[in-house]
Amino acid sequence: MGNKRIPLEPENYYHIYDHSNGSDNLFRNEDNYLYFLKKYAEYLGPVFETFAYCLMPNHFHLLIKVKSEEMLKLYFKSTDSKISNQQENIYEALIHQVGSFLNAYTKAYNKAFRRKGSLFVQSFNRKQITNNNYFTKLIHYIHFNPVHHNFVNDFLQWKYSSFHSIISDKETLLERQQVIEWFGSKEEYLDFHKMDILKEYPMGFENP
Numbered sequence: 001m002g003n004k005r006i007p008l009e010p011e012n013y014y015h016i017y018d019h020s021n022g023s024d025n026l027f028r029n030e031d032n033y034l035y036f037l038k039k040y041a042e043y044l045g046p047v048f049e050t051f052a053y054c055l056m057p058n059h060f061h062l063l064i065k066v067k068s069e070e071m072l073k074l075y076f077k078s079t080d081s082k083i084s085n086q087q088e089n090i091y092e093a094l095i096h097q098v099g100s101f102l103n104a105y106t107k108a109y110n111k112a113f114r115r116k117g118s119l120f121v122q123s124f125n126r127k128q129i130t131n132n133n134y135f136t137k138l139i140h141y142i143h144f145n146p147v148h149h150n151f152v153n154d155f156l157q158w159k160y161s162s163f164h165s166i167i168s169d170k171e172t173l174l175e176r177q178q179v180i181e182w183f184g185s186k187e188e189y190l191d192f193h194k195m196d197i198l199k200e201y202p203m204g205f206e207n208p
Contacts, residue, residue, distance in 0.1 A: 006126050008094040010069040013051075013129035015138055018102070019059040019121045026109075026119065027057055033160045036060075036105055041173050043101035046075045047094060049175050051135075052142045054161040056151055061142045063135070065175075066094065098124060139179065140193060155193070163193070 008014060020026045027033050033055050044050075044064075052063040066072070069090060076093055106119040129135050141148075146158040155163065165172045166179050167186055183189040 006128055007091040008066050008098075008126065010066050010072060010090060013063070013065045013135060015127045015129060015134075016062040016064060016098075016124060017060060017126075018124040021118045021121055024115075024119060025057045026060065027055060027160075028113065032109065032112075035108060039101055039105050039108075043097060043104065045173050047072055047097055049178075050162075050173060051175050051179055052139045052162045052166075054142045054145045054158070056146055056149060056160070061145055063129070063138050063142060136182070136192075140195070143193060 006014075027036065036055060040050075047067055048062075048064040049067060050062065050064050052061075054061045067075075072090055072093070102120050102124070109119055110116060129138065143161050143163040144155045146152045146161070147155050152158050155161070162174055165174055166176050166189065180186055180189055183192055
């Protein structure tokens, strides 16, 4: 399982995921998905490099790298939020930033659907990625998660993941070139997604 107490440290890679509170959904329509990504870019784009993501009705997965300490301090100093006073503790600043992002989305969601209370499970799960194999397999796992949870039969049918953005030429905040270079080429990236990853490379993954 992921650990909600693992610190987010500069220049480390993480698998981050969270689930809706109870039986609620995080996303009810396409506007919700798009708004979530918009807010993600606003709040977390300045502090994370994003390599893969998948948004599903009741949970999401992210593969990210925390930016350098120098970049984080420059960003936090440029903001007027309370976080700018927490420079001695980058960990607390980052946790606060993720929380602010989730709260901003929750407020908009609650207003749109006339609901009250928390939308996400308290805090969020994260696991540090410490080896190349996990990084590689996690990209596949994230993109196939809608199949794993029976939202679609073919992962290519799912619009709200980074798979299509990585092979697209459209503008993106994803670290597209780094992902492609990681696999060697677009063709190798596509071939990797044709594999039965759990059969070829047995490995456990944390699920929200």
